[in-house]
Amino acid sequence: MEINWIGLWTMVRREIQRLARVPIQAVVAPLISALLFIFIFGFVVGGRIKNFGHFSYLEFVLPGVVMMNVVSASFLQATSQIYFQRFQKSIEEILVSPLSYVEMIGGTVSIVILRSVFTALGILVIGTIFGAVHLQSLPEFLFWVVFVSMIFGFLGIIVALWAKTFEQLNVLMVFFIQPLSMVGGVFNTIGMLPPWLRWLAYGNPLFYFINGLRHSMIGFTEGPATFGAAFTVVLAAVLGAIVWRLYAIGWGLRE
Amino acid sequence: MTPALEISHLRKVYRSGTVAVEDVSLTIQPGDFFGFLGPNGAGKSTTIHCITGISNPTSGTIRIFGVDAVADYRQARKLVGLSPQEFNVDPFANARNIVDWMGGYFGMRSAERKKRVDMLIERFELVPHAGKPFRELSGGLKRRVILARAMVNDPKLLILDEPTAGVDVELRMDLWRYLQELNRDGTTILLTSHYLEEIERLCKTIAIVAKGRIVRNGPKEEFFTEPGGLEKAYLAATGKAADHVAVGA
Numbered sequence: 001m002e003i004n005w006i007g008l009w010t011m012v013r014r015e016i017q018r019l020a021r022v023p024i025q026a027v028v029a030p031l032i033s034a035l036l037f038i039f040i041f042g043f044v045v046g047g048r049i050k051n052f053g054h055f056s057y058l059e060f061v062l063p064g065v066v067m068m069n070v071v072s073a074s075f076l077q078a079t080s081q082i083y084f085q086r087f088q089k090s091i092e093e094i095l096v097s098p099l100s101y102v103e104m105i106g107g108t109v110s111i112v113i114l115r116s117v118f119t120a121l122g123i124l125v126i127g128t129i130f131g132a133v134h135l136q137s138l139p140e141f142l143f144w145v146v147f148v149s150m151i152f153g154f155l156g157i158i159v160a161l162w163a164k165t166f167e168q169l170n171v172l173m174v175f176f177i178q179p180l181s182m183v184g185g186v187f188n189t190i191g192m193l194p195p196w197l198r199w200l201a202y203g204n205p206l207f208y209f210i211n212g213l214r215h216s217m218i219g220f221t222e223g224p225a226t227f228g229a230a231f232t233v234v235l236a237a238v239l240g241a242i243v244w245r246l247y248a249i250g251w252g253l254r255e
Numbered sequence: 256m257t258p259a260l261e262i263s264h265l266r267k268v269y270r271s272g273t274v275a276v277e278d279v280s281l282t283i284q285p286g287d288f289f290g291f292l293g294p295n296g297a298g299k300s301t302t303i304h305c306i307t308g309i310s311n312p313t314s315g316t317i318r319i320f321g322v323d324a325v326a327d328y329r330q331a332r333k334l335v336g337l338s339p340q341e342f343n344v345d346p347f348a349n350a351r352n353i354v355d356w357m358g359g360y361f362g363m364r365s366a367e368r369k370k371r372v373d374m375l376i377e378r379f380e381l382v383p384h385a386g387k388p389f390r391e392l393s394g395g396l397k398r399r400v401i402l403a404r405a406m407v408n409d410p411k412l413l414i415l416d417e418p419t420a421g422v423d424v425e426l427r428m429d430l431w432r433y434l435q436e437l438n439r440d441g442t443t444i445l446l447t448s449h450y451l452e453e454i455e456r457l458c459k460t461i462a463i464v465a466k467g468r469i470v471r472n473g474p475k476e477e478f479f480t481e482p483g484g485l486e487k488a489y490l491a492a493t494g495k496a497a498d499h500v501a502v503g504a
Contacts, residue, residue, distance in 0.1 A: 010359025014352075021347060089343035093404075096307045097360035098332040255269060255310045 007099045011107025012114070015081060019115070026115065027122075030069045034123040037065045038130055041187060055218055058132040063214035064186030066123050067148065071177060071206070073119045074112045074149035078156025079169045081108060086160065091253060101247040105157070105240070112153030113146055120145045133217075140216035147232045148209045152177075154239035161252030180206040185214075190222045208232065257321040259285045259412050259443035260306065265315035267301050267467075275301040277467030279315075283445060283460070285411075288438045290458030290475075291447045294493055298467040299447045300340055303416050307337045319412060333361065336410030338401050340417045340447075346390035350381050350400045353389060354407050361408040368407075375403035378433070395422045402430065406437075413437065414445045419453060431457060451485050461485070465493040 019026040038058065042065075046057030053060075085091035094104055120141075127133040135141060155172065163169050184206030190198055201207045208228035215221040247253065260283040267276040276298040283289045293299050304310035306317055308328055317324040317331075324331040344353050354375060358368040376385050379399040384392055389400060402418060415434075419427045434457060438444050448454055454461060461478055463471040471492040478485045489495075 004360075004362045006362045006364065007360045010356055013359070014348075014356050017348075017352065018345070085345075088345055089341060090345045092309050092339065092343040093357060093360065095309050096332060096335070096337050097357070098329045098362065099360060100329055250311045254308070255304065 001100070004099055004103055007097060008103055008107050008110065011094070011099075011104075012110050015111040016114075018081075027118070030073055030119045031122045031126065034065050034069055035126050037068075038062065038123075038126060038132070041065075042132060043130060053220070055134075055220065056132065058127075058130060059134060059218055060189075060214070060220070061187060062123075062127050062132050063217045064184075064210050066120050066217075067144075067206075067210045067213050068181045068186060069119050069123060070116045070145055070149055071152050071181060071209070072173075074116045074152040075156040075159075075173060075177060077112045077115045078108060078153040079160045079163075081111065082157050082160035083163055083166075083169055086252070095254065101244055104247060105243055108157060109150055109153045112156070113149050116149035117142070117145055134219075135217055136219045137216045141213065143229070144209060144213040144216055144232075147236050148213075150236045151232070151239055154236070154243050157243050158239075158246065161246055177206075180204050181210075184210050185222070186210060205231070205235065256285060258282045258318070259287065259320055260289075260445065261316075261318040261321075262302070262306070263316045263318075265302060265305060265317065266313045267298075267305055267310060268313045274467060276305070279464065279467065279469055281462055281469055281472060283412075283443060285320075285443050286438070286441055287443055288434075288457055288459045289443070289445045290454035290461040291445060291464065292451075292454060292461060292489060293447075293464035294495070297464045297493070299464055300416055302464070303337070303339075303414055303445075303447070307335055307414065308332060309339075333408070334411045336405040336408055336413045338405035338413075338415045338418050340420070342389070342397055342401060344389050344401070344404075347388050349386050349388055350392065350396075350403075351376060351385040353400055354403045357404045358407040363408065371407055371409070372403075375406060379403045395426050398422050399426065410442070412443045412445065416447050417449065418446070419448065419450065427453075451489065455479075455485055463489055463492040 038061070042058030042061045046061065049057040082091070085094070099107070124133050124135070159169060159172050183200060184204050185201060190201045190207070193201060202223065208223060208231055211221055211223045212225060212228045212232070215225055260281070262279055262281050265276055265279040268274050279298065279302055291299050301310060305312045306319070306324060308324070312325065319331045319334050322331045322334065351372060354372050355368060358371060363371065376382055379402060381396065381399055381403065384396055389397060392400065398418065398421065405413060405415070419430060431453070434444060446454070446458060455475070458475055461473065461475055462469050471488065478488045481488055
């Protein structure tokens with residue numbers, strides 16, 4: 001099947017132009033949030049934690065901070081893009097165009113990935129200022145950023161198609177994603193949890209994402225890395241297939 | 256000859272259970288200027304939404320120049336340009352971008368797109384307004400942007416859903432001239448309007464839809480040979496003639 005590359009690029013170009021109208025929300029806010037996390041948890045609190053294996057506490061925390069921001073940026077990008085287009089009805093511009101469903105989804109997810117990679121690299125730059133950046137494997141780092149942003153991009157699309165109000169856009173983020181991020185090993189090792197709580201970490205998808213990214217940066221892992229990567233790819237594929245199906249039947253898109 | 260548009264037993268029922276289109280069948284020949292008339296809520300816009308992919312038909316078939324609009328939707332979309340009744344754009348985007356993006360979605364290359372966008376911006380007298388956000392434009396200028404966007408891909412079938420609603424006389428006359436030029440050059444046009452004068456002046460074929468069904472369909476001349484002309488035929492076909500007489504009395 002012939003791919004409409006110009007159409008795909010137009011979707012990306014258009015969204016970049018939209019984001020350029022809200023630079024504080026799109027670019028500055030996640031970087032300031034990361035800066036504060038790094039400063040307080042890594043520098044101020046972490047400065048008093050001396051015994052953390054071969055790494056400083058800041059080096060341990062930084063991958064978690066990157067992952068939290070990647071998750072947040074990708075989810076918010078997808079929900080705001082799709083929901084606002086639905087709200088303004090400008091989504092109809094896409095629906096009447098000769099774009100396949102895969103291209104429509106691909107255009108949305110491409111900008112999600114771009115924004116997440118940009119956010120992740122921005123945080124690395126801030127981390128470098130604090131002397132806390134180690135990058136053991138750049139391809140592995142990019143694998144985690146790209147696949148996790150795809151997962152939360154797909155979830156964001158599903159929520160944006162389902163939502164009838166702005167309030168509903170936040171439900172998944174507030175009640176699931178943020179709590180799971182916090183207990184997914186951003187600030188502590190799983191070994192620091194009481195044994196009866198560890199099952200919660202191993203059953204938490206966010207743990208595998210954070211653990212994987214941490215491995216790509218400082219080489220430290222607390223879980224089965226291959227299982228984590230395979231789980232992430234399968235989850236992205238399953239969510240991608242669900243989104244494709246929703247586009248094909250027009251759920252939340254076409255009347 | 257393959258019809259420009261062939262709709263067969265189209266039915267559209269919304270999730271709420273509302274039957275918007277009961278059973279619409281019509282054929283538009285290439286080169287036709289087709290007037291689609293009907294009262295509010297008759298099913299005109301829903302039919303157009305089904306043709307263009309904004310709505311899913313519940314049943315029936317739609318073929319655009321022989322291409323199935325559901326099964327082969329990508330090919331079908333390439334042939335159509337739509338100017339919808341509502342302004343379905345990003346209100347913060349400027350006029351030039353709105354037209355340019357649509358050209359991009361249709362896969363037009365940069366140079367070709369720029370040439371076409373420039374021509375349309377000029378044709379619709381949008382040059383001084385091209386860089387302004389859509390929300391800051393007047394109603395008439397907004398309508399021009401929507402029309403330019405509909406024509407950016409040089410469609411073989413141009414669908415205009417009440418394109419002159421709320422625009423001044425000057426633009427209306429200018430648009431009429433332009434649509435007649437396009438039609439002379441071979442573009443098939445489907446036009447909905449509440450202005451009978453507009454339909455009379457422009458269209459070659461007229462269909463009247465009421466309660467989700469085509470109640471009258473034929474060449475324009477058929478309507479004008481009848482006493483009372485199009486207005487009387489319209490009122491009779493939509494079942495409003497009795498009310499009209501009662502009000503008149």
